[in-house]
Amino acid sequence: MHIPDGFIDGKTAAVTGxxxxxxxxxxxxxxxxxxxxxxxxxxxxxxxxxxxAQMVNFPVAGGTSGHLVGGVLVAALLGPSxxxxxxxxxxxxxxxxxxxxGIMALGANIFNMGIVDGVGGYMIYRLVxxxxxxxxxxxxxxxxxxxxxxxxxxxxxxxxxxxxxxVPWSAAFPAMAGVHMLIGIGEGLISxxxxxxxxxxxxxxxxxxxxxxxPRRRGELVGYGLLATLGIAVFVTPFACSWPDGLEAxxxxxxxxxxxxxxPLPAPAANYRVLGIHSAVGATALAGVIGSLTVCMLAxxxxxxxxxxxxxxxxxx
Amino acid sequence: MDNIFGHHHSHSDSPVHRLPAVVKLxxxxxxxxxxxLLPIEEKSWFIAVGILLALAALxxxxxxxxxxxxxxxxxxxxxxxxxxxxxxPSTRGTWLGVAVKSALCLFTVILVSNTTPFSSILRVLKTxxxxxxxxxxxxxxxxxxxxxxxxxxxxxxxxxxxTFARGRRFQWRTLATVVGQLFVRASERAERIYDxxxxxxxx
Numbered sequence: 001m002h003i004p005d006g007f008i009d010g011k012t013a014a015v016t017g018x019x020x021x022x023x024x025x026x027x028x029x030x031x032x033x034x035x036x037x038x039x040x041x042x043x044x045x046x047x048x049x050x051x052x053a054q055m056v057n058f059p060v061a062g063g064t065s066g067h068l069v070g071g072v073l074v075a076a077l078l079g080p081s082x083x084x085x086x087x088x089x090x091x092x093x094x095x096x097x098x099x100x101x102g103i104m105a106l107g108a109n110i111f112n113m114g115i116v117d118g119v120g121g122y123m124i125y126r127l128v129x130x131x132x133x134x135x136x137x138x139x140x141x142x143x144x145x146x147x148x149x150x151x152x153x154x155x156x157x158x159x160x161x162x163x164x165x166x167v168p169w170s171a172a173f174p175a176m177a178g179v180h181m182l183i184g185i186g187e188g189l190i191s192x193x194x195x196x197x198x199x200x201x202x203x204x205x206x207x208x209x210x211x212x213x214x215p216r217r218r219g220e221l222v223g224y225g226l227l228a229t230l231g232i233a234v235f236v237t238p239f240a241c242s243w244p245d246g247l248e249a250x251x252x253x254x255x256x257x258x259x260x261x262x263x264p265l266p267a268p269a270a271n272y273r274v275l276g277i278h279s280a281v282g283a284t285a286l287a288g289v290i291g292s293l294t295v296c297m298l299a300x301x302x303x304x305x306x307x308x309x310x311x312x313x314x315x316x317x
Numbered sequence: 318m319d320n321i322f323g324h325h326h327s328h329s330d331s332p333v334h335r336l337p338a339v340v341k342l343x344x345x346x347x348x349x350x351x352x353x354l355l356p357i358e359e360k361s362w363f364i365a366v367g368i369l370l371a372l373a374a375l376x377x378x379x380x381x382x383x384x385x386x387x388x389x390x391x392x393x394x395x396x397x398x399x400x401x402x403x404x405x406p407s408t409r410g411t412w413l414g415v416a417v418k419s420a421l422c423l424f425t426v427i428l429v430s431n432t433t434p435f436s437s438i439l440r441v442l443k444t445x446x447x448x449x450x451x452x453x454x455x456x457x458x459x460x461x462x463x464x465x466x467x468x469x470x471x472x473x474x475x476x477x478x479x480t481f482a483r484g485r486r487f488q489w490r491t492l493a494t495v496v497g498q499l500f501v502r503a504s505e506r507a508e509r510i511y512d513x514x515x516x517x518x519x520x
Contacts, residue, residue, distance in 0.1 A: 002394060003394070004391070004394055004395060004419045004422065004423060005349050005352075005353060005418070005419055005422030005423065005426070006352070006353055006415055006416075006417075006418030006419030006420075006421070006422050007398065007415060007419060008353075009353065009354070010353065010354050013353070024451070025448070028448050028450050028451060031450065032450065037511075038508075038511050039507070039511075040450070040453065040511070041457055041507040041508075041510040041511045041514065042503075042504055042507040043450075043453075043454040043457070044453065044454045044455070044456070044457020044458045044460075044461065044507075045457065045458075045461055045465075045503040045504065045506055045507040045510070046500075046503060046504075046507075047454060047455070047457075047458035048457070048458045048460075048461035048462045048464070048465045048503065049465055049499055049500050049503040051458065051462050051465070051466070052462065052465040052466045052468070052469045052499060053469070053496045053499055053500075055466060055469060056469055056473060056492055056495060056496055056499075058488075058489055058492055059488060059489075068496060077500070085450070085451060085454055086454070088451065089451065089454045089455045089458050090458070092455055093435075093455060093458060093459055093462070095426070096426075096429075096430055096435065096438050097430055097435055097459070098391075098430070099387065099391060099423060099426040099427045099430055100391060102349070102419070102422055102423075102426070103345075103346060103349055103422075103426060104349055104350060104353055104422075161398070166398065166415055167398055167401055171401045172401065175401050189489070190489070190493060190496075193489060193490055193493030193494075193497075194493045194496045194497045194500070195497075196493070196497075197493050197494040197496070197497030197498070198497040198500055198501060200497075201497065201498065201501060202501050205500070205501065205504060
């Protein structure tokens with residue numbers, strides 16, 4: 001998802017650059033205030049860890065392989081501000097040392113992979129883990145947030161490419177979101193497996209294990225979590241599609257374009273629009289909701305499966 | 318390390334290597350910004366940049382084949398977007414411009430990163446007031462990338478030599494354990510580094 005130079009124009013680079021600079025400055029300030037000096041080297045080591053972890057290849061079907069992206073995993077282990085700084089460091093090194101991702105596109109890359117993936121993923125992680133308490137809930141949360149954040153970052157990347165006029169939205173959105181819905185499953189799975197592995201060997205490295213247990217109001221939080229998920233699915237997806245060319249493409253694909261064209265009387269533009277928006281939004285939003293709920297279920301099953309197995313392996317205390 | 322990162326040429330010697338890092342980074346940044354912002358119709362600029370880069374590449378004595386290989390390795394994203402655009406008749410024209418621009422920018426960055434040691438780039442970042450905490454993080458990361466990458470490779474090799482292929486599920490779990498262990502080792506190392514930094518009078 002590293003955007004190279006030349007793919008985004010001046011205005012997109014300037015806006016994403018300003019947003020990322022603000023985000024990184026905020027993260028640095030919070031770290032300075034909250035992180036004990038003892039943990040400062042951990043930021044650099046976590047960045048090196050992320051870089052090295054991205055080189056461990058997980059075999060996928062047919063000779064291909066995938067790897068961890070890790071924004072959500074780092075956010076779950078170190079907190080959101082640290083995740084922004086760590087991912088920023090990784091992106092800067094990748095840009096200047098390995099020419100992976102452009103210099104002018106650095107702002108856009110930090111925005112997608114540090115802020116949308118890291119912070120957005122962390123918010124989803126907190127919501128889900130607040131709704132489902134315990135280790136099992138946190139594993140579910142890491143898996144689900146890993147998927148969500150990957151898809152959201154891809155949508156954000158597609159939006160930037162479309163805004164810059166490099167790729168029309170109608171092509172960028174389905175291609176990026178579709179591919180990353182699959183990649184996200186791998187990301188969520190790997191993140192959860194790594195999280196469980198750390199939890200099993202060094203539970204004191206998981207921040208939640210160092211905090212005193214707090215009573216949580218489950219019902220309310222479940223509601224918030226579901227609302228947020230549905231909100232993302234319903235509002236983000238169709239907002240994307242209400243852009244004219246995206247709309248036209250979806251309408252044409254679904255056959256509405258032809259239907260409107262058939263009547264001999266010239267159909268008023270407003271009519272077409274309203275009809276188009278309704279059907280296109282409905283279809284995309286429905287797909288988004290079904291996709292999110294399915295992955296949430298899968299993540300929950302994964303959490304159940306992984307953590308029950310672990311409990312059996314532990315000697316009776 | 319060579320097998321992971323390819324050979325890096327930033328510590329060789331040539332007229333281009335001897336140029337101050339500020340100059341190289343400044344020129345590179347200017348070239349990239351102008352290249353991105355100019356409309357593709359301004360052919361003379363793109364040809365001029367191409368000639369400048371070719372001259373710099375020749376002067377730097379970095380093997381041309383190596384530079385071309387680096388560009389190929391980094392182009393999947395360009396190819397992916399090209400593929401999307403191939404099905405969009407409306408943007409097929411702009412696509413060629415984007416490909417030329419990004420290839421020129423990519424070549425610029427590859428050339429700079431292979432003629433400038435990373436520590437000099439960090440020093441430039443420090444002079445343009447990038448926050449100290451971020452610089453510390455990047456410097457530590459750059460120092461330990463190679464250590465941790467080696468460690469990951471060693472652990473993967475140890476895993477491969479001890480377990481036979483027992484299906485994909487098992488493989489994913491052991492690989493995830495390797496990554497988890499890598500994080501554990503990284504955070505233990507961070508503690509030791511902190512102690513060492515304090516012992517040498519840090520802060």
